Amino acid sequence: MSVKFTILGSGSSGNCAYLETENSRVLIDAGFSPRQIRQRLAGIGRTPENLSAILVTHEHSDHISGLFGLAWKLNIPIYCNRETQEATAWAIKERWNGKRDPLFDGMERTAADFMAKLEWRLFQTGDSFELNDLLVETFPIPHDAQDPVGFLLRTGAGNVGFVTDLGHMTKLVLERIRAANVLVLESNHDIKLLQDSRRSWALKQRILGRHGHLSNEAAAEAAAEIMSGGLRHLYLAHLSRECNRPEIAMKVMTERLNRIGAGHVHLQNALQGEPCATLEL
DSSP states (O other): OOOEEEEEEEETTEEEEEEEOSSOEEEEOOOSOHHHHHHHHHTTTOOGGGOOEEEOSOOOHHHHTTHHHHHHHHTOOEEEOHHHHHHHHHHHHHHHTTOOOGGGTTOOOOHHHHHHHSOEEEOOTTOEEEETTEEEEEEEOOSSSSSOEEEEEEETTEEEEEEOSOSSOOHHHHHHHTTOSEEEEEOOBOHHHHHHSSSOHHHHHHHHSTTSOOBHHHHHHHHHHHOOTTOOEEEEEOOOTTTOOHHHHHHHHHHHHHHTTOTTSEEEEOOSSSOOOOEEO
């Protein structure tokens, strides 16, 4: 059986991707509502009931907003590190502690009840672990979350790398994604659009900082550094709706790939509003 990969959506308001192998069906992040994730999976003929696991990069809402509803209702294992688990507990407490919510079919539950119900499978950042026929490699990324991680998912048909939400490329990140045949890489903002935006000075500094988000130029530089004949598909992800344009991100990356003779790489924007076409490895 071939490996199938679909980015269900990516951007500042939600991030979620789906990877299917012969024995595994996995979400990477769950940053849309459970209903949205169900609808987007239905668009590719899949349902969340068949998921094997949800892998979580970090606790920011655009990566976990649908996590609790899916995992609670369907008993889907959640893979993350302990710091991310503890950070999500605060989110649960803020939203649901002692309140009625449709998520619980009208029953009152405490945050502790909810956390106990979820099936957590914790790893230490830097660990590798097997998930059925997947080998999942984890590594730290520089972002303003508790302990954010990137993933390299090794399958029998090729390796899929995930590095979004990072302020700069470290040597370790570059080394870990060098083996990717498919790479999901943040290309968050155009620097001039960000500087000219109505966002506060503090937010601009956060985004531009070393624990913020990658610009189009920084993403292009990273792609050039890890380029090899093995990298076949490159998705530009987490584009800012206000401070970027798909055509700008594409232009910057295309020019860099052409400059280094990397015409073999299929380049695509991953957008917020709709899934990418399913890729078969």
